[in-house]
Amino acid sequence: MRELGAHSKTSETVSKPLVLILMGPPGAGKGTQARMLEDRFGLIQLSTGDLLRGAVAAGTPAGLAASSVMQAGGLVSDEIVLAVLQDRLAEPDVAHGVILDGFPRTQGQAAALDGLLARSGLSVTAAISLEVEDEAMIARVAGRYTCAACGEGYHDDFKHPVKAGVCDKCGGTAFKRRADDTAETARARLEAYHAQTAPLIAHYGRHGVLETVDAMGDIASVGSALGAIVQRISA
Numbered sequence: 453m454r455e456l457g458a459h460s461k462t463s464e465t466v467s468k469p470l471v472l473i474l475m476g477p478p479g480a481g482k483g484t485q486a487r488m489l490e491d492r493f494g495l496i497q498l499s500t501g502d503l504l505r506g507a508v509a510a511g512t513p514a515g516l517a518a519s520s521v522m523q524a525g526g527l528v529s530d531e532i533v534l535a536v537l538q539d540r541l542a543e544p545d546v547a548h549g550v551i552l553d554g555f556p557r558t559q560g561q562a563a564a565l566d567g568l569l570a571r572s573g574l575s576v577t578a579a580i581s582l583e584v585e586d587e588a589m590i591a592r593v594a595g596r597y598t599c600a601a602c603g604e605g606y607h608d609d610f611k612h613p614v615k616a617g618v619c620d621k622c623g624g625t626a627f628k629r630r631a632d633d634t635a636e637t638a639r640a641r642l643e644a645y646h647a648q649t650a651p652l653i654a655h656y657g658r659h660g661v662l663e664t665v666d667a668m669g670d671i672a673s674v675g676s677a678l679g680a681i682v683q684r685i686s687a
C-alpha cells in the first residue's frame with residue numbers, strides 16, 4: 453500500500469491513485485461493477501469475500517476459522533479479515549489504485565483502514581453506496597453463478613453468457629455457485645449488513661467522501677452512473 457501512487461495504465465487513465473470503497477448489501481452488484489471499473493480504469497478489485505474464500509479453499513488457519521461463519525451468513529472477525537487484506541495489499545499490483553469490494557463492513561474495519569491508509573499518506577477517495585431494495589437482493593443472490601476459470605459473474609435471469617454455457621470473458625465452460633448463496637443465508641447476510649455495515653454510510657458522509665448510486669437499474673446503467681463518478685473524482 454505504501455507504493456500506491458503510480459498512474460493507471462489503461463486508455464481511460466486516472467490522474468491520481470484512487471482508494472474506492474464499494475458498499476452495499478449482498479447482491480447489490482459490488483463484484484459485477486468492481487470488475488467493470490477494473491477493466492475501464494485499470495484499478496484493482498480487492499474483494500474480502502474472494503480473499504476469504506481463497507483462504508477457505510487453501511485450508512489456511514484463517515480460512516478454517518472463517519468457514520463456518522461465512523456458511524451461516526455472519527461476519528468474519530475483523531482480525532481475520534484485516535490479516536487477509538493486509539497480505540493482499542502487500543502485493544505490488546495495488547499501486548495503481550484499488551476498489552475495495554465488501555470491505556470495510558464494521559466500524560472497526562473502517563477505523564483500521566483509515567489508519568492503514570494514513571500511514572502511507574493516503575485516505576479514502578470515495579465510498580460509493582449502491583442503493584437497492586432488500587427483497588430484490590434475495591433474487592439476485594439466489595440466481596448468481598460465476599465462471600469457474602475467471603470468476604466472471606452471471607445470473608439465471610439477469611445476465612446470461614452471450615453463448616449459452618460459454619463464458620463471455622474467457623471461453624470457459626465450467627460454472628459454479630457459492631454454497632452461501634441460498635435465500636435463507638442471503639437473509640442472514642442482509643441482517644448483518646443492516647446491523648453492522650449500513651452505519652458506515654454515515655461515517656463516510658461525515659468524512660465528505662460519500663457517493664450514492666441507485667443500483668436498482670440494469671447492470672449497464674449502474675455502470676454508467678459509477679463510471680461518471682470515477683471520472684469526476686479522478687479529474
Ligand code: ADP
Pocket residue numbers: 476477478479480481482483484485592593595596597605606607608610611667668669670671672674
Ligand atoms: P455483490 O458483489 O454486491 O454481492 P454481484 O455483483 O455478485 O453482487 O451481483 C449479484 C448477482 O446479481 C449476480 O448474479 C449479478 O450478475 C447480478 N446483478 C448485478 N448487478 C445487477 C443489476 N443491476 N441488475 C440485475 N442483476 C444484477
Ligand code: ADP
Pocket residue numbers: 477478479482499500501502504521522523525526527528529533553554555556557558561641
Ligand atoms: P456478498 O457481498 O455477496 O454478501 P462477499 O463475497 O463480499 O459476499 O462476502 C461473503 C462472506 O464473506 C460474508 O457473508 C462474510 O461472512 C464474509 N466477509 C466478506 N467480507 C467481509 C468483511 N469485510 N468482514 C467480515 N466478513 C466478511
Ligand code: ZN
Pocket residue numbers: 599600601602603604619620621622623624
Ligand atoms: Zn470465464
